Amino acid sequence: VKRTVADRIASVRGLLAASREVYAKRHSFGPELARTTGLSLMGVLLGFEALEREATDDELASLVAAAGDIARVHVVLSANVFTAALRAIALARAAAHFVSVRPSPRDPTLARALVAAARDPNIQIGEDREVGAIHPCEVHVYGRDRTIREIRGRVQPDVVVRGHGPGMGVAIVTRKEWKEQVIPLVRDVVMFDQRGCLSPRVLFVEGDEALGASVADLIHYELAFTHTTNPRGVLSAAERSEATYWSDKAAFAGQVFAGEGHAVCCTQDFSPVLVPPPGRHLLVVPVRSLESAFAALQPVARHIVAIGTDDPERVRPLAPGHARISELGRMQRPPLDGPVDRRSAL
Amino acid sequence: MNLEQTLEESRSLHARARAMIHAFEGGEPPESFDSLATDLARFQAAHVPGYARLCAARRISLAAIARAGDAPAVPSDAFKLARVFAFDEASVTFRTSGTTSGPRGQHWIRDLGTYDAGALAFGRAMLMADLSRAPVLVLGPSPEDAPDSSLTHMCALFAREFDRDQDRTFFVRAGPMDVSGLRDRIGHLSPRWPALVLATSFALVHLLDGLGGDVLPLPEGSRVMQTGGYKGRSREVAADELRRAVARAFAVEERYVASEYGMTELSSQFYEATIARPDAKPGVFVEPPWARVVPVDGATLEPVRDGEVGIARIEDLANVDSAFAVLTQDRVRRVPGGFELLGRMPGAPPRGCSLALEELLAPDPAQ
Numbered sequence: 001v002k003r004t005v006a007d008r009i010a011s012v013r014g015l016l017a018a019s020r021e022v023y024a025k026r027h028s029f030g031p032e033l034a035r036t037t038g039l040s041l042m043g044v045l046l047g048f049e050a051l052e053r054e055a056t057d058d059e060l061a062s063l064v065a066a067a068g069d070i071a072r073v074h075v076v077l078s079a080n081v082f083t084a085a086l087r088a089i090a091l092a093r094a095a096a097h098f099v100s101v102r103p104s105p106r107d108p109t110l111a112r113a114l115v116a117a118a119r120d121p122n123i124q125i126g127e128d129r130e131v132g133a134i135h136p137c138e139v140h141v142y143g144r145d146r147t148i149r150e151i152r153g154r155v156q157p158d159v160v161v162r163g164h165g166p167g168m169g170v171a172i173v174t175r176k177e178w179k180e181q182v183i184p185l186v187r188d189v190v191m192f193d194q195r196g197c198l199s200p201r202v203l204f205v206e207g208d209e210a211l212g213a214s215v216a217d218l219i220h221y222e223l224a225f226t227h228t229t230n231p232r233g234v235l236s237a238a239e240r241s242e243a244t245y246w247s248d249k250a251a252f253a254g255q256v257f258a259g260e261g262h263a264v265c266c267t268q269d270f271s272p273v274l275v276p277p278p279g280r281h282l283l284v285v286p287v288r289s290l291e292s293a294f295a296a297l298q299p300v301a302r303h304i305v306a307i308g309t310d311d312p313e314r315v316r317p318l319a320p321g322h323a324r325i326s327e328l329g330r331m332q333r334p335p336l337d338g339p340v341d342r343r344s345a346l
Numbered sequence: 347m348n349l350e351q352t353l354e355e356s357r358s359l360h361a362r363a364r365a366m367i368h369a370f371e372g373g374e375p376p377e378s379f380d381s382l383a384t385d386l387a388r389f390q391a392a393h394v395p396g397y398a399r400l401c402a403a404r405r406i407s408l409a410a411i412a413r414a415g416d417a418p419a420v421p422s423d424a425f426k427l428a429r430v431f432a433f434d435e436a437s438v439t440f441r442t443s444g445t446t447s448g449p450r451g452q453h454w455i456r457d458l459g460t461y462d463a464g465a466l467a468f469g470r471a472m473l474m475a476d477l478s479r480a481p482v483l484v485l486g487p488s489p490e491d492a493p494d495s496s497l498t499h500m501c502a503l504f505a506r507e508f509d510r511d512q513d514r515t516f517f518v519r520a521g522p523m524d525v526s527g528l529r530d531r532i533g534h535l536s537p538r539w540p541a542l543v544l545a546t547s548f549a550l551v552h553l554l555d556g557l558g559g560d561v562l563p564l565p566e567g568s569r570v571m572q573t574g575g576y577k578g579r580s581r582e583v584a585a586d587e588l589r590r591a592v593a594r595a596f597a598v599e600e601r602y603v604a605s606e607y608g609m610t611e612l613s614s615q616f617y618e619a620t621i622a623r624p625d626a627k628p629g630v631f632v633e634p635p636w637a638r639v640v641p642v643d644g645a646t647l648e649p650v651r652d653g654e655v656g657i658a659r660i661e662d663l664a665n666v667d668s669a670f671a672v673l674t675q676d677r678v679r680r681v682p683g684g685f686e687l688l689g690r691m692p693g694a695p696p697r698g699c700s701l702a703l704e705e706l707l708a709p710d711p712a713q
Contacts, residue, residue, distance in 0.1 A: 038697055079696040106697075144696055145705065166701040195698025238694035241644025241657070242703075248673065249421040251403035252396035253428050258403070272707055273426050273449060278700045302710060303701050341699075 001071070001097040008067070009060045011093045011120070016336075018117035019086050020053045022110070029109055036107040037082055039193055039233040044082075046230060047192050051083040051110075052090075055336040060094075066338035067095035072136040074126065075101045076151060077111055078143025079166070081196040084340070085111035088142055088164075091339060093123060096137065100126030131155050138162060164341050167197035167305035168275065169331050170323075172293060174206040174311045178215060181310050184329025186222045188308055191332045193233050194278040198306040198324070198332050198340060201276050202283045204293040209268060212286030213255055216266035220257035223264065223280055232261035232280050242277040250274060250283070270296040294318045305341050306331050349433075355389055356432065359666045360460045366636045366663055367463045370471075375635065382663050383414030386670040393432035396424060397669065415640065415649065419659045419671035425451035425611045432456075432667045440496035442610045453496065453610050456667045461613040464664045465500050466507055468634040472617035473542060473571055473604065474508060480568075481535055482509040485523060485545035485553060488516040496610045497573065501544045508542060523549060525556045532562050540567035543596065546574040551583055554591050563597035569621050570596060573606040589628065600628075607631050607687055611672050613664035619684070632684040636663040639685045641678045652680045657691055 003011075022029070026048045033044045055063070073092040077085055085103070089111070092099040099122060103111035108127075115125050131139055132154040139161045141148045148163035155161055171188070173181050188200050205215050235243065247263045250256050253274060254267030262280035270285045270293075287293040297304065301320045308331035309315045316325055322342040324334050334340055362382050369375045388408045391398045397420060401408060404418050411417055424430055425442070426449045436454035443450070455461060474480065482505040484498075492498040505515045517528045535541055541564050545553070550572055570592055583591070585605070593600040601620040605628075608615040614637040619626035626632075633639055641656025642649050650656040658678040661671045677688040693702045 079699055081698045084699065142699065144702075164699070166696070166699050166705055168701040168706070192698060195696075195700050197699040197701065199700055201700075236694055236697075237645060238692070239697075241691065242694055244645050244647060245421055245423070245673065245675070247403070248400060248418070249423045249427060251400045252420060252424040252430075255399070256403045271427055271449065273423050273703075275701075275703060275706055277694070277703065278698065300706055303706055 003069070003097060005061070005064055008064045008069075008094045009057070011122075012055070012060055012063065012090045012336075014120055015086065015090050015093060015114065015118055015123075016053060016055060018114050018119075019051055021117045022113045023048055023051055023053055025113075029113065032109050033082055033107075034233070036109060037192075037195075037233070038236065040231045042230040043190070043193060043233050046190065047081065047083055050081075050191060050332045052086050052333075052336045059335045059337040062337035063091065064094045067091050068138075070096050070137040072096050072098045072100075073138045073140055074131065074134060074136040075099060076131065076139060076141045076143065076147075077102065077104045078141065078147045080104065080142045080164075081192045082107055082110045084142060084196075085114055087336060087340060088140060089114060089118075089123060090336065092140055093120070097122055099123045100134075100136070102126055135159065140164065164339060165343075167303050167341055167343070168202075168300075169198045169200040169306040169308065170297065170304055171200040171203040171328060171331070172206075172290065172307060172309040172311070172315055173203065173215065173328075174290065174309070174314065178205065178211075178310075179218065181328050182215070182218050182222050184327070185308065186219060186226055187329050188331040189223070189280055189282055190226055190230060190232075193280060194276075196332060198334070199278070200306075200308055200331060201278075201281065202270065202285065204270075204290075204296075205284060205286050206288075206290065206293075207286050209266075209286050212266045212284050216255070216257050216264045216282075216284040219282060219284070220259060220262070220264045223262040224259040227259065227261050235279055239277065239279065243279050243281065246274075246276050246281060250276070272300050275300070290314055290318055302343070305343070306334070352393055352432065356456065356667055359386060359389055360457050363460050363636065363663045363666055364463050367460070367467050367634075370635050371467050379635070379638070379661075379663065380413050383661060383670055384408070384411050384417065386663065386666060387411065387414075387417035389666075390432060390669060394430060394669070396420070396428045396430065414638070414661050414671065417671055419647070419661075419673035420669035421673045422451065422609065422611050422675065424669075425453060429454065430611075430668045438499075439494060440499070440610045441494040443495075451610060453668060455613070460664050460666060462503055464614050464634065464636060465503060468615060468617070469500070469504055470508070472619060472622050472632070473504075473569060475622040477508075477540060477542075477567070479510045480508050480540055480542040481511065481513075482515055483528065483531060483541055483543045484516045485518060485528070485543065485549040486516065487518045491516075491518075491520065497546070497608065500608075500615070504542070504544060518549065523552050523556065525553065528553075529562055532564060535565055537565045540565050540569065543568070543570040545570065545572055547572050547583070547588060548574070550588060550592055551581060554595055555581075557595055561595050561597055567602075568596065568598050569602040569604065570598065571604055571606050571617075573608060585629065601626075605631070609660075609672070609674065611669070612637075612660060612662045613666075614662045616685075626683065629686055630681055630684040631687060637661060639678055641680060641685070642673075644691065647673070655679045655688060658685075
């Protein structure tokens with residue numbers, strides 16, 4: 001089936017209409033999503049704010065250009081935040097006339113709801129489809145690197161697998177008016193309890209150690225306040241173990257500001273070993289310059305999906321080319337102009 | 347407190363730790379485990395800034411504690427991040443292998459005498475048992491080739507103390523194993539003298555693969571110590587299967603193949619007791635009296651009940667100048683006679699697309 005760019009944009013617009021419909025009913029999905037995601041009810045509602053519901057023509061033109069043009073796509077949602085289903089299906093629909101979707105078995109609610117609301121006969125739920133047995137042109141996998149490798153090993157030889165693996169976000173604060181950045185930063189941290197690849201887990205602060213500690217302390221205060229209105233969800237036993245282990249090593253390496261459901265650590269030096277686990281944990285590292293921040297990040301640069309900052313213009317030339325750069329408070333809401341993760345496919 | 351006072355305090359603690367070790371070889375322990383452990387905790391908090399911060403973060407005042415378990419344990423990752431050491435200068439620095447991922451951990455040691463005394467006392471009891479001397483064959487590098495490996499240091503120590511002749515001890519030179527040299531050495535062993543083979547698991551797998559079903563019979567009563575994980579250096583073989591294959595290759599009884607569990611961050615080691623005690627169960631590790639393995643809940647760090655799986659909090663009185671208690675990421679379970687080692691704590695199952703630490707630290711496949 002030959003589709004024009006306009007046809008493909010129209011298909012995505014149909015999905016955005018479905019997204020608005022689902023968003024309008026978000027309260028009804030809250031309890032089930034809270035159960036499946038581990039977020040609190042308020043956390044689910046905050047997460048819904050990241051669900052794409054609008055896009056400009058330019059953004060959709062970029063999305064369509066990035067999607068390719070093929071006949072069929074099978075989407076495997078394995079490990080992703082719940083709102084990621086919209087962009088994944090939109091990318092697939094922009095690319096293909098026919099799309100089948102296998103929702104995450106653990107967290108299928110939103111994918112099913114979006115497909116139902118779209119009422120698009122060319123988007124179907126294909127939960128029981130074994131990727132080795134079906135024959136789409138492409139399989140889009142959203143999950144761990146291991147899952148992507150495993151699926152790549154199971155598909156037919158002529159099937160292309162596009163992997164969207166895990167990643168992390170980094171925040172950078174450079175200006176004297178740093179206090180203004182704390183609330184937007186905390187919003188980025190709290191959204192999805194850092195389980196997304198856009199979530200900031202490290203903050204670099206241009207300044208000295210005392211400034212780093214002051215920033216960490218204010219973030220701690222803001223996280224404590226946020227907990228009263230939007231409590232963190234329930235961590236699994238393994239997640240709690242990781243949090244305890246991180247908190248103790250962070251305390252050994254630097255200064256920890258901990259409260260109910262969160263911890264912020266300020267250290268003099270960045271080490272990949274100190275990157276905190278998901279939850280509401282942040283590593284704050286004071287740096288003399290932006291250049292030294294990116295030098296420290298170099299060993300993990302390939303994992304950075306998003307950078308939130310108060311000075312995008314200074315950050316952009318130094319940042320990894322694949323990273324999305326945004327203002328703080330908008331890290332989790334990139335425009336619908338392509339995959340959130342701009343790294344090359346695995 | 348000036349350096350000389352700190353040194354004096356350290357020397358006194360080393361002397362107490364060595365007295366515990368010597369008591370194992372004959373005599374009554376001069377003091378309780380908790381007494382020395384709590385003094386070590388106080389010394390380390392006073393001189394290791396990171397440990398003082400950890401105690402403060404956990405709101406634990408060490409002044410009043412009476413039990414080892416009341417003092418926080420240092421996460422093993424801290425050895426990759428900061429100086430876990432009470433002094434500025436060490437006589438020896440051991441480094442973790444760095445084969446898994448991320449930066450290498452470093453364990454600074456001021457006085458190796460305590461490490462050596464403990465390793466020898468417990469190694470002699472667990473590996474030599476009824477032997478006073480034995481030719482020692484190490485399927486690993488020499489101290490010249492791996493000067494920062496604690497395992498290599500221990501193997502060299504055993505060779506020096508247990509082997510009368512020390513004729514060709516190390517059989518890994520600049521990477522590959524010298525199988526023909528090992529074969530030749532074994533061929534020249536006196537059948538009257540049982541030998542002691544010390545090897546990593548992956549070295550044994552390489553040897554087995556190299557032998558291709560052939561055997562290298564050791565003198566009767568010989569024994570093999572295997573240690574360590576595979577870390578991607580060889581194919582992985584289940585512990586029981588490796589034990590059987592090694593016993594067959596060296597023509598020794600299976601109970602004479604015993605595993606050791608140790609870590610660069612520690613000064614003490616743990617062994618399966620099958621060589622020393624014929625009735626001991628394989629897979630069950632025992633501690634020396636100066637070290638304890640306590641399974642704790644990963645989230646609360648409280649000890650779990652006997653028989654339940656927890657992560658290993660290891661209290662080691664020979665870690666005088668670094669961290670007497672180390673929180674590992676190994677899963678263990680107390681069982682009658684000791685503890686079982688159940689592998690590394692797996693990461694939390696993903697509930698999103700955020701990157702896990704093990705993924706972050708994994709080597710870049712593009713390089």
